[in-house]
């Protein structure tokens with residue numbers, strides 16, 4: 263039981279166009295990566311603290327895109343004319359967000375992100391009025407670890423031998439995705455190995 267999925271409830275269209283920073287005003291993950299990885303990084307490594315920072319042009323562009331998750335779209339928590347002002351309003355250490363944006367913009371000017379390798383298509387300097395969304399606590403998860411089983415869904419003893427008559431499937435098992443989550447693999451391995459447990463038990 264040492265593994266967990268942590269969903270991050272941010273709009274991917276907005277996150278990819280902005281930068282995610284921690285409580286020290288520093289970026290910590292590529293914003294276009296899988297939401298489960300963003301959730302794990304935020305909760306486990308950043309004390310469940312993340313802020314999304316965007317400029318107005320990027321925000322308007324994100325709003326103009328179709329999304330299947332409109333409920334992720336909240337009004338910004340803070341908005342300011344400059345990054346310095348925004349940093350102060352957010353209560354971040356003086357100069358921290360400014361340094362992050364300066365570094366990000368320096369490389370974004372040539373469409374690159376050498377620190378975290380966000381895809382080129384999303385990398386653009388942040389300019390003009392800026393806004394930030396308080397994403398603290400926007401995470402929720404479920405366990406990934408559990409009983410070890412074989413491909414017939416028989417539960418394995420710690421010595422590795424199947425325990426006669428005991429089957430398991432779904433999230434009470436360590437399953438396919440115990441080492442890190444990918445959306446869909448829970449219902450997939452639950453139904454697949456549930457069926458195999460039934461078939462094996464029937465024989």
Ligand SMILES: Cc1cc2nc3c(=O)[nH]c(=O)nc-3n(C[C@H](O)[C@H](O)[C@H](O)COP(=O)(O)OP(=O)(O)OC[C@H]3O[C@@H](n4cnc5c(N)ncnc54)[C@H](O)[C@@H]3O)c2cc1C
Nearest residue numbers: 269402403404431432433434445446447448449450451452
């Ligand atoms: C917000 C969220 C989004 C998700 N999105 C996806 C997704 O997009 N794709 C995907 O594949 N998975 C997704 N999942 C994960 C997936 O829904 C679950 O992992 C899956 O439903 C687990 O199935 P299960 O049968 O193993 O366990 P459960 O569905 O938890 O079933 C266990 C059952 O056992 C019962 N039970 C517990 N204790 C006892 C007891 N002592 N006696 C008798 N019964 C008991 C419980 O009441 C429950 O009905 C999501 C989960 C969450 C929370």
